[in-house]
Amino acid sequence: MAEEKELRYDPAVIETKWQQRWAEDPSLYAAEPAGCGKPKYYVLEMLPYPSGQLHMGHVRNYSIGDALARHMWMRGYNVLHPMGWDAFGLPAENAALKNHTPPRQWTLANIDAMKRQMQRLGLGYDWATEVTTCLPEYYRWNQWFFLRMVEKGLAYRKKSKVNWCPDCATVLANEQVVNGCCWRHEETIVEQRDLVQWFLRITAYADELLDGLDTLEGWPEKVRTMQRNWIGRSEGTEVDFTVEGSAEKIRVFTTRVDTIFGATSVQLAPEHPIVKDFAATNAELRAGVDKLIDEQKRAREAGDLGAIEKHGVATGRFALNPYNGARVPIWVANYILMDYGTGAIMSVPGHDERDFEFATKYGIEVQRVIAPGAGNSDEPSLPFTSEDGVLVNSGIYDGMSCEAAQKQLQDLAASKGFGQATVTYRLKDWGVSRQRYWGTPIPMIHCDRDGLVPVPDDQLPVLLPEQVEITQQGGSPLGRVADFVHVKCPRCGGDARRETDTMDTFVDSSWYFYRYTDAKNSKAPFDPAAAQYWFPIDQYIGGVEHAILHLIYSRFWTKVMRDLGLVRNDEPAQRLFTQGMVIKDGAKMSKSKGNVVSPDDMVARYGADATRMYALFAAPPDRDLDWQEDGVAGVSRFLGRVWRLASRYAPLAKSRRGESAPVPQGVALKLLRKMHQTTAKITQDFEGRWHFNTCVAAIMELVNDMQAADAQLAAGEVPAPVLYDLLRTLVLLLAPFAPYLAAELWQAIGEDGAVLRAPWPVSDPDLAKEDKLEIPVQVNGKLVTVVRVASNADRAAMEAAAQKDEKVQARIAGKTVAKIIAVQGKLVNLVVK
RNA sequence: GCGGAAGUGGUGAAAUGGCAAACACACUAGCCUUAGGAGCUAGCGCCCAAAAGGCUUGCGGGUUCAAGUCCCGCCUUCCGCACCA
Numbered sequence: 001m002a003e004e005k006e007l008r009y010d011p012a013v014i015e016t017k018w019q020q021r022w023a024e025d026p027s028l029y030a031a032e033p034a035g036c037g038k039p040k041y042y043v044l045e046m047l048p049y050p051s052g053q054l055h056m057g058h059v060r061n062y063s064i065g066d067a068l069a070r071h072m073w074m075r076g077y078n079v080l081h082p083m084g085w086d087a088f089g090l091p092a093e094n095a096a097l098k099n100h101t102p103p104r105q106w107t108l109a110n111i112d113a114m115k116r117q118m119q120r121l122g123l124g125y126d127w128a129t130e131v132t133t134c135l136p137e138y139y140r141w142n143q144w145f146f147l148r149m150v151e152k153g154l155a156y157r158k159k160s161k162v163n164w165c166p167d168c169a170t171v172l173a174n175e176q177v178v179n180g181c182c183w184r185h186e187e188t189i190v191e192q193r194d195l196v197q198w199f200l201r202i203t204a205y206a207d208e209l210l211d212g213l214d215t216l217e218g219w220p221e222k223v224r225t226m227q228r229n230w231i232g233r234s235e236g237t238e239v240d241f242t243v244e245g246s247a248e249k250i251r252v253f254t255t256r257v258d259t260i261f262g263a264t265s266v267q268l269a270p271e272h273p274i275v276k277d278f279a280a281t282n283a284e285l286r287a288g289v290d291k292l293i294d295e296q297k298r299a300r301e302a303g304d305l306g307a308i309e310k311h312g313v314a315t316g317r318f319a320l321n322p323y324n325g326a327r328v329p330i331w332v333a334n335y336i337l338m339d340y341g342t343g344a345i346m347s348v349p350g351h352d353e354r355d356f357e358f359a360t361k362y363g364i365e366v367q368r369v370i371a372p373g374a375g376n377s378d379e380p381s382l383p384f385t386s387e388d389g390v391l392v393n394s395g396i397y398d399g400m401s402c403e404a405a406q407k408q409l410q411d412l413a414a415s416k417g418f419g420q421a422t423v424t425y426r427l428k429d430w431g432v433s434r435q436r437y438w439g440t441p442i443p444m445i446h447c448d449r450d451g452l453v454p455v456p457d458d459q460l461p462v463l464l465p466e467q468v469e470i471t472q473q474g475g476s477p478l479g480r481v482a483d484f485v486h487v488k489c490p491r492c493g494g495d496a497r498r499e500t501d502t503m504d505t506f507v508d509s510s511w512y513f514y515r516y517t518d519a520k521n522s523k524a525p526f527d528p529a530a531a532q533y534w535f536p537i538d539q540y541i542g543g544v545e546h547a548i549l550h551l552i553y554s555r556f557w558t559k560v561m562r563d564l565g566l567v568r569n570d571e572p573a574q575r576l577f578t579q580g581m582v583i584k585d586g587a588k589m590s591k592s593k594g595n596v597v598s599p600d601d602m603v604a605r606y607g608a609d610a611t612r613m614y615a616l617f618a619a620p621p622d623r624d625l626d627w628q629e630d631g632v633a634g635v636s637r638f639l640g641r642v643w644r645l646a647s648r649y650a651p652l653a654k655s656r657r658g659e660s661a662p663v664p665q666g667v668a669l670k671l672l673r674k675m676h677q678t679t680a681k682i683t684q685d686f687e688g689r690w691h692f693n694t695c696v697a698a699i700m701e702l703v704n705d706m707q708a709a710d711a712q713l714a715a716g717e718v719p720a721p722v723l724y725d726l727l728r729t730l731v732l733l734l735a736p737f738a739p740y741l742a743a744e745l746w747q748a749i750g751e752d753g754a755v756l757r758a759p760w761p762v763s764d765p766d767l768a769k770e771d772k773l774e775i776p777v778q779v780n781g782k783l784v785t786v787v788r789v790a791s792n793a794d795r796a797a798m799e800a801a802a803q804k805d806e807k808v809q810a811r812i813a814g815k816t817v818a819k820i821i822a823v824q825g826k827l828v829n830l831v832v833k
Numbered sequence: 834g835c836g837g838a839a840g841u842g843g844u845g846a847a848a849u850g851g852c853a854a855a856c857a858c859a860c861u862a863g864c865c866u867u868a869g870g871a872g873c874u875a876g877c878g879c880c881c882a883a884a885a886g887g888c889u890u891g892c893g894g895g896u897u898c899a900a901g902u903c904c905c906g907c908c909u910u911c912c913g914c915a916c917c918a
Contacts, residue, residue: 335916345918697856776852781899
């Protein structure tokens with residue numbers, strides 16, 4: 001049968017054809033100017049690192065975003081749907097070492113390859129706004145922002161303990177250390193080094209970053225919680241204890257100043273500066289402290305600070321409690337961290353579990369200073385950590401509530417000058433220096449006479465030199481480029497040296513989505529008016545792994561830009577969606593697991609539409625997705641059925657599309673009804689739940705119904721105009737999920753223009769409504785039968801129909817019907833005794 | 834330890850408190866044929882030889898006319914946090 005051969009769905013042919021047409025007409029996916037009169041919609045997916053290969057995680061992320069963008073286009077919005085490249089970073093240097101390809105060349109070639117993959121997938125991006133972060137046109141604005149931050153005191157240099165990844169041969173920000181290991185080298189323990197580094201003062205926005213989370217109702221609660229934990233705000237009190245026989249003071253931080261009368265020791269972090277003084281004349285103490293430092297370091301490196309066994313050494317010195325003059329021993333303990341609070345605590349074993357454990361071990365006194373509140377006379381065993389109680393053994397504060405006592409003790413400390421209320425954060429300033437080549441040069445100059453001098457704005461960008469030899473030696477590779485390093489001081493004109501560190505690549509991704517709104521601007525990072533039109537992002541879509549990295553940095557950056565007067569929004573993204581991982585054989589798809597499925601391979605075998613549609617069909621988007629190739633084949637077969645069905649009936653339908661049809665009946669009515677139900681379901685899902693898996697299933701049901709009616713369709717039982725309506729709506733519903741096939745069939749049914757410009761179908765509730773309903777009938781909650789009633793049947797009619805039924809009769813014979821529950825349109829339940 | 838998510842057929846999964854397993858994959862049987870990774874038809878949770886019937890959403894309780902769904906307790910898995918004073 002020769003004609004059967006023609007009826008073969010060949011995605012390669014269809015998809016290449018449309019890919020070419022779309023390439024020829026970039027306006028299809030282009031954002032329109034602000035004055036276009038349509039409401040705006042900014043849908044954004046996280047930009048990829050150009051490794052050279054898209055992986056399935058990308059395909060999933062971008063299929064979700066593209067479906068949404070297409071839907072919004074069809075809903076008549078002015079959609080901004082951009083894409084770019086997070087193009088700086090270490091892999092380019094590693095590749096340079098391995099294949100002697102310059103990082104720039106390697107990166108741009110990868111971008112080329114990945115862009116082709118995206119285009120092959122049919123993702124509808126506005127490539128006119130493409131952003132590539134490793135190009136000077138982009139990174140000069142990183143430098144510009146950096147200078148603004150220097151001016152505002154938000155960028156500064158200091159020596160401190162920093163995280164050093166030996167594999168990256170560079171420092172890392174705290175956010176980039178995961179369980180004591182490098183976020184890129186999961187097996188590599190991050191070392192602590194003392195280095196002078198550049199920091200961005202993200203802590204200046206700590207409270208705003210925390211409070212702003214409450215306004216981000218469109219963000220997953222999980223991400224908000226992670227950010228709250230990361231910021232780690234804690235209100236408390238700082239109190240100075242005097243060192244006995246010395247003028248020195250030890251400042252402690254506590255959240256429970258109300259328990260201070262129960263402080264029976266002061267505990268110092270092993271690296272506390274005063275410990276060094278104590279140990280200077282005490283070799284035994286020095287040895288003990290060194291051991292504690294070592295224990296702490298090892299625990300930190302094991303990423304298991306929480307499990308460290310508590311050890312301590314007594315210093316032999318004593319401290320005086322400023323509230324009552326009590327004399328308590330000073331200890332050094334391995335569970336006290338120098339980088340939190342003041343690096344010193346007052347130990348209250350009666351009311352803190354950790355202090356209790358330590359005190360018990362070393363025979364330190366335990367005192368009760370909090371008792372349960374009035375009307376509760378029993379004395380709970382120590383440690384009693386509740387804040388719901390009253391003070392005892394605390395002098396004039398006895399009987400006061402914990403909360404009231406805290407306030408009074410803080411006021412006293414403040415008025416006497418030995419302490420005050422403070423807030424402590426876990427969040428630290430963002431260390432942005434990297435001792436690497438392939439990043440944005442930090443635009444600063446070191447002059448012996450003038451110190452640190454910013455590069456003047458008119459000398460930006462500080463260009464990253466080409467032809468740099470990449471080695472694995474320590475120190476920044478830029479330091480070995482004489483031409484780069486030697487520079488005249490902009491202030492005094494004398495010989496000076498450039499800063500040779502580059503910026504963390506998370507700087508690039510902290511504001512890239514603003515650049516999309518005005519990507520070609522050479523005078524400013526972007527036009528504030530453009531940003532104001534498009535921002536905030538209506539829907540951001542990406543992986544949850546960036547919850548405390550990119551997603552906190554970019555919130556910070558937005559607030560800085562707002563304070564610079566560049567934007568008016570406080571937050572970058574109104575709504576955030578984090579899609580689940582792609583799993584295969586029970587593990588996350590990854591090279592190291594060897595379970596990677598290549599998108600190219602899938603596209604070659606089954607086509608882009610099938611690959612994308614499977615990524616949406618196999619699981620709801622927020623859940624993990626199990627990749628099964630048979631499933632992709634199944635979706636491909638489905639698309640084949642759609643194609644054949646449409647091809648078979650398109651000629652007839654389109655030739656008589658304008659004719660008026662009689663009121664549909666029989667199979668025509670049935671199909672029309674299904675069509676309106678499907679439209680309603682999918683429309684609803686785009687507006688809310690985003691269960692695209694069931695959207696695809698609904699389209700399958702519609703197609704199954706149409707196919708089951710094939711004989712009637714062939715016999716002309718469905719009037720041509722109705723048939724046309726069915727096919728047309730099917731294509732429209734398919735368009736966000738299978739754009740290639742939709743474009744092809746749109747043409748096949750004789751429509752002009754792009755399906756993307758056609759309005760999204762509207763479901764008619766009257767036509768969606770069934771005329772007869774099957775109502776389940778239960779007796780005592782157990783299903784007995786199903787009765788058919790008119791869809792508008794009231795409860796009485798339903799009850800009557802149920803009681804008339806033979807099976808029900810048999811079941812209730814000889815019993816008393818105590819009660820009948822009838823829910824209109826739902827069910828009837830007879831309660832019998 | 835704290836917080837969050839999840840646990841449903843052989844598999845991926847579906848179900849505003851109202852017929853559990855839609856839609857698909859795999860499998861079985863049949864048809865067709867240009868022998869394909871194609872198409873079509875039928876079957877497919879478990880127990881019982883079949884029917885009739887009974888059972889079934891990790892486990893145990895509860896609320897309700899009615900619970901996969903709500904409440905309480907527990908188990909398991911995954912994710913985040915974890916001596917943060």
